[in-house]
Amino acid sequence: MKLENPSPIEWKFSHRAEQLQSSAIREILKITMRPEVISFAGGLPSPETFPVDRMRAAFDSVLTRSGKVALQYGPTDGYAPLREFIAESLSTDGAKILPDQVMMVSGSQQGLDLLGKVLIDEGSKVLVETPSYLGALQAFSVYQPKFESVEMDDHGLVPSSVAAKGAGARLLYALPNFQNPTGRTLSVERRYELVDICARLGIPLVEDNPYGDLCYTGEPLPKMLTMNPGGVIYMGSFSKVLTPGIRLGYVVGPTTLIRKLEQAKQATDLHTSQLTQMVVHEVIKDGFLNEHIPTIRDLYSKQCAAMLEALGKYFPEGVTWTRPEGGMFIWVTLPKHIDANQLLAQAIEQNVAFVPGGPFYANEAETNTLRLSFVTVPPAKINEGVEKLGKLIKAKL
């Protein structure tokens, strides 16, 4: 039997789905994929850093040795040896993290969504930095919270602002290291203060740390997780230290929370790819990251230096920018009257792209801000792109 002209469906989306929007950045990225565009827009790590041969060898080895396990369904909280490795590596500064406190997720982005699912009700107060990671705002927005924007300055999140606004919040979402989008780092003293304030107010402190290992000099600063493992939810990712395409991250927290996240994850995707987890464990178990991460730091710090030099040379007085000590981003503040969206439209005509700052604000946006990423652009192109932007900005003064 064959139906004659069956009618197409008229879609009726849920109220929640009606509110969803595409990430402004993903839309910009579509434009900037053209090869002639010098793009400072992406949040992508440099593909030069991907250890392709290592990954190939590890896939081969895992499939040869344990193919039947690797290709089978696995536990929701993740591959035990990898969870043990992560728990061990986070047990620093006197803190002891147990494997039971670690849940593997399909990219830390999934962790953000799951946190929203288990912690946020409609109208819940959620504290976020000003500005904050757009992907977190997007993930939490699905659960319809009321965002409360917390102040930041050059030393990161301002603890007194959390103390003033925090009462009753369901969580504080913080990016202590080389923040996306500003590149700023939270000072050590403030880390202690924040952990203390959140513990006293009974607010879970989410420490999202995908960039922490990418410090250009010195050692990574202490994690807030180690200051109060009972009150901090830590999120880690392999996206910036290995490759993002494998979609592997982890959430670490008290077991009561982890068991609840596990239930939420079961409903979402049963578990994160067992094959991927086994391969990553194979790659990192003998200390590969200790030799690999310094090569990423090296590349990014050189390109960051190239961008800072170009900004100093070509951007006019009245424009300010951050000086990151690690990570992938520089945050630029233009004179108040210049709208970064308009600047972007002109820049794209000249084949240069960046991300306007607006979408990174949960509440009132500062439209004279923008984010520049330097990691996928070679120094000569960084110079050329920044020079073009500088000319466009000067013409607006």
Ligand code: PMP
């Ligand atoms: N948090 C922050 C601050 C990020 O910048 C990103 C990726 N851009 C993520 C989380 C998501 O990372 P993942 O690839 O692990 O999902």
